[in-house]
Amino acid sequence: AQTVTQSQPEMSVQEAETVTLSCTYDTSENNYYLFWYKQPPSRQMILVIRQEAYKQQNATENRFSVNFQKAAKSFSLKISDSQLGDTAMYFCAFKNYGGSQGNLIFGKGTKLSVKP
Amino acid sequence: DADVTQTPRNRITKTGKRIMLECSQTKGHDRMYWYRQDPGLGLRLIYYSFDVKDINKGEISDGYSVSRQAQAKFSLSLESAIPNQTALYFCATRPWQGLKGTEAFFGQGTRLTVV
Numbered sequence: 001a002q003t004v005t006q007s008q009p010e011m012s013v014q015e016a017e018t019v020t021l022s023c024t025y026d027t028s029e030n031n032y033y034l035f036w037y038k039q040p041p042s043r044q045m046i047l048v049i050r051q052e053a054y055k056q057q058n059a060t061e062n063r064f065s066v067n068f069q070k071a072a073k074s075f076s077l078k079i080s081d082s083q084l085g086d087t088a089m090y091f092c093a094f095k096n097y098g099g100s101q102g103n104l105i106f107g108k109g110t111k112l113s114v115k116p
Numbered sequence: 117d118a119d120v121t122q123t124p125r126n127r128i129t130k131t132g133k134r135i136m137l138e139c140s141q142t143k144g145h146d147r148m149y150w151y152r153q154d155p156g157l158g159l160r161l162i163y164y165s166f167d168v169k170d171i172n173k174g175e176i177s178d179g180y181s182v183s184r185q186a187q188a189k190f191s192l193s194l195e196s197a198i199p200n201q202t203a204l205y206f207c208a209t210r211p212w213q214g215l216k217g218t219e220a221f222f223g224q225g226t227r228l229t230v231v
Contacts, residue, residue, distance in 0.1 A: 004158075006158075009156070033218050035218075035219075042224075043204065043224065043225045043227075044222065044224055044225075045206065045208075045220075045222035045225075047219055047220075050218060050219065091158060091159065095218060103149070103161055103164060103174070104149075104159075104161075104208075104220055105161075106151075106158040106159040106160075107158055108156055108157055108158040109156075109158050
């Protein structure tokens with residue numbers, strides 16, 4: 001069974017600085033997707049970024065980028081120029097390529113606080 | 117209007133009561149999910165449905181049941197609520213469109229408290 005591990009329950013960063021959130025996963029599959037979701041205090045789940053395992057290039061979305069290390073099964077999220085609005089829970093998630101095993105599996109989350 | 121709507125947003129109920137959480141979507145997706153979020157545990161899958169005739173148990177289905185009334189509606193029931201079912205519940209949808217069927221779209225959650 002696939003598992004997703006986020007080893008940092010809480011983190012904090014100063015506004016305008018850079019922070020990296022860690023995520024590791026375990027799978028025997030070769031084709032899969034990885035995601036980072038953000039959950040602000042409004043509790044809405046918002047997709048931040050996704051990575052297809054077959055792509056070697058790391059995904060980027062504005063201030064958000066990932067460091068995808070397939071061999072190490074590592075998928076970290078880097079937030080540059082942190083803003084107060086980045087304060088949220090961040091969940092790493094894994095999805096197999098398809099079929100009945102294609103459900104999202106979430107890590108336990110990292111609570112990020114951005115301090116002024 | 118939200119694409120995935122959950123009702124109610126918040127609910128307090130008593131132990132032993134039956135309660136239903138409802139989810140409706142306007143995205144036209146065939147796949148729908150119910151997740152439960154607890155502090156320190158992330159989101160865990162309760163049930164999922166690939167269409168109105170295909171319903172499957174997830175990781176933590178005990179104590180829950182579901183009904184897929186139509187493609188757009190997926191309800192979660194707690195037949196006899198107990199305090200450890202106090203949690204934040206999310207409905208999510210996803211299309212099945214090959215490589216496009218990756219992103220899940222979430223409702224705004226239902227905060228359920230069982231006293």
